[in-house]
Amino acid sequence: MKKVLIVYHSQSGNTARLARVFLKALAKDKTLSLRFLKADAATFDDMVWCDLIVFGAAEYLGTLSGMMKDFFDRTFHSAKSNQQHKPYGVFISAGNNGSRAVAEIDRIVKHYPFYKISEPLIINGNASNNGLLTIENYAVKLIASS
Numbered sequence: 001m002k003k004v005l006i007v008y009h010s011q012s013g014n015t016a017r018l019a020r021v022f023l024k025a026l027a028k029d030k031t032l033s034l035r036f037l038k039a040d041a042a043t044f045d046d047m048v049w050c051d052l053i054v055f056g057a058a059e060y061l062g063t064l065s066g067m068m069k070d071f072f073d074r075t076f077h078s079a080k081s082n083q084q085h086k087p088y089g090v091f092i093s094a095g096n097n098g099s100r101a102v103a104e105i106d107r108i109v110k111h112y113p114f115y116k117i118s119e120p121l122i123i124n125g126n127a128s129n130n131g132l133l134t135i136e137n138y139a140v141k142l143i144a145s146s
Helices: 014-027 044-049 066-082 099-109 129-145
Strands: 002-008 032-038 052-060 086-094 114-116 121-124
Touching: 002 014, 002 044, 002 066, 014 032, 014 052, 014 086, 014 129, 032 044, 044 066, 052 066, 052 099, 052 129, 066 099, 086 099, 086 129, 121 129
Parallel strands: 002 032, 002 052, 052 086, 086 114, 086 121
Antiparallel strands: none
């Protein structure tokens, strides 16, 4: 059974909505074991547990949300010394274009080291029905790529 960790942060609720749709899409696959955690609750032990990690983050003021950055700050040294070598995916809820938030995650996780298995998904603005369908499709694509 493949173990998937979804770590997300949401202040306005938009990223949480995307994360729940992502989780729901994966939950249809009974060959997956899922952990769905807010960034402030996720730990290094959760990262050790998983086979694939997915980051759902918000972009605030043109950059990665502080709570997601806090998750990386708390897990970095343990992960770096344990060489995790895990695949990851990213979805961003962006008020701007999301590119700096993605760049920050990519820069940080290469030192864990994690490797990207799919281009990130960036949803601009509030998650419309179209955005929710896009995140659902992204979840299926990410699992197929891992």
